[in-house]
Amino acid sequence: MVPVPNxxxxxxxxxxxxxxxxxxxxxxxxxxxYSVLLGLGLPVNILTVVALFRLxxxxxxxxxxxxxxxxxxxxxxxxxxxxxxFILQTAILAREVPSxxxxxxxxxxxxxxxxxxxxxxxxxxxxxxxxxxxxxxRAISYPQRTRRIIFTIFALALATGIPFYWWLDAWRDAxxxxxxxxxxxxxxxxxxxxxPCSIFLATNSIIICRLKRQRCSGQGGRPHLSKTTAxxxxxxTVFIVLxxxxxxxxxxxxxxxxxKRDWRMHLxxxxxxxxxxxxxxxxxxxxxxxxxxxxxTVGEVLRTHLCARPGSTRFPALxxxxxxxxxxx
Numbered sequence: 533m534v535p536v537p538n539x540x541x542x543x544x545x546x547x548x549x550x551x552x553x554x555x556x557x558x559x560x561x562x563x564x565x566y567s568v569l570l571g572l573g574l575p576v577n578i579l580t581v582v583a584l585f586r587l588x589x590x591x592x593x594x595x596x597x598x599x600x601x602x603x604x605x606x607x608x609x610x611x612x613x614x615x616x617x618f619i620l621q622t623a624i625l626a627r628e629v630p631s632x633x634x635x636x637x638x639x640x641x642x643x644x645x646x647x648x649x650x651x652x653x654x655x656x657x658x659x660x661x662x663x664x665x666x667x668x669x670r671a672i673s674y675p676q677r678t679r680r681i682i683f684t685i686f687a688l689a690l691a692t693g694i695p696f697y698w699w700l701d702a703w704r705d706a707x708x709x710x711x712x713x714x715x716x717x718x719x720x721x722x723x724x725x726x727x728p729c730s731i732f733l734a735t736n737s738i739i740i741c742r743l744k745r746q747r748c749s750g751q752g753g754r755p756h757l758s759k760t761t762a763x764x765x766x767x768x769t770v771f772i773v774l775x776x777x778x779x780x781x782x783x784x785x786x787x788x789x790x791x792k793r794d795w796r797m798h799l800x801x802x803x804x805x806x807x808x809x810x811x812x813x814x815x816x817x818x819x820x821x822x823x824x825x826x827x828x829t830v831g832e833v834l835r836t837h838l839c840a841r842p843g844s845t846r847f848p849a850l851x852x853x854x855x856x857x858x859x860x861x
Contacts, residue, residue, distance in 0.1 A: 573813035598655040608644035643693035777804035
């Protein structure tokens with residue numbers, strides 16, 4: 533009989549040959565954090581979509597359509613990145629999923645991410661043209677054109693997300709980065725941070741300087757214009773701050789240490805991802821803080837929903853007495 537090697541010895545030797553995986557220093561906290569973030573962020577973003585759709589159809593303003601597209605992309609990010617990527621794939625399935633499924637989810641995650649960021653860029657450019665070139669803005673800004681631009685951005689986001697089908701898993705990659713890995717990670721950092729932030733800083737600086745000149749010359753702006761500008765500055769500032777850690781960690785992953793072998797890099801990537809995903813939930817509270825119109829519209833949506841619930845009592849409207857004077861009974 534042929535002697536059969538001891539399977540325990542083989543398993544021990546294989547474990548010794550395999551690089552040691554860095555421990556997760558935050559334990560179960562990311563799962564709890566993402567669950568709370570999804571449970572809070574998804575309902576408020578759906579409420580934001582309903583309120584912004586009312587404002588967009590009522591006022592015919594391009595800024596509301598851009599905010600509506602931004603909130604829609606945030607919902608997609610929460611579904612694909614937080615729920616499918618972190619909660620379902622990592623926590624529930626423990627990454628034991630087919631490779632094709634993982635790569636397809638990568639495409640959807642990057643598509644939602646790119647759409648969210650570049651819709652914000654569009655909104656920034658829209659505010660720049662409105663303030664610096666008001667006559668041209670009135671000619672080129674109308675709802676039909678705005679919706680076509682938004683659809684084009686979502687299509688381009690899908691097209692730029694397809695190359696990330698070959699995105700390598702940073703949590704498992706213990707070998708030195710390949711040329712493809714370096715290209716994809718640098719394209720990722722440039723697309724989602726360096727290029728958008730350059731546009732944000734340039735256009736916001738011009739907008740702020742223009743507003744200062746108007747204030748010094750005694751030119752008064754319309755109230756809702758200042759609210760829109762303040763909202764734009766808040767959204768772009770929050771994005772720059774929250775996405776900076778992830779960008780830095782991705783570059784360090786390429787040139788400093790592997791996430792799988794270095795627990796410090798593992799911890800840094802965990803925290804950076806949690807901070808970046810917070811951006812998908814904060815916009816609702818920024819809108820409420822800055823815009824009285826948005827708060828009033830949210831209140832209308834909530835009252836309409838509460839009055840339309842089954843079992844709620846709705847009283848018929850009474851006509852004024854002067855309208856009943858000539859009414860035949």
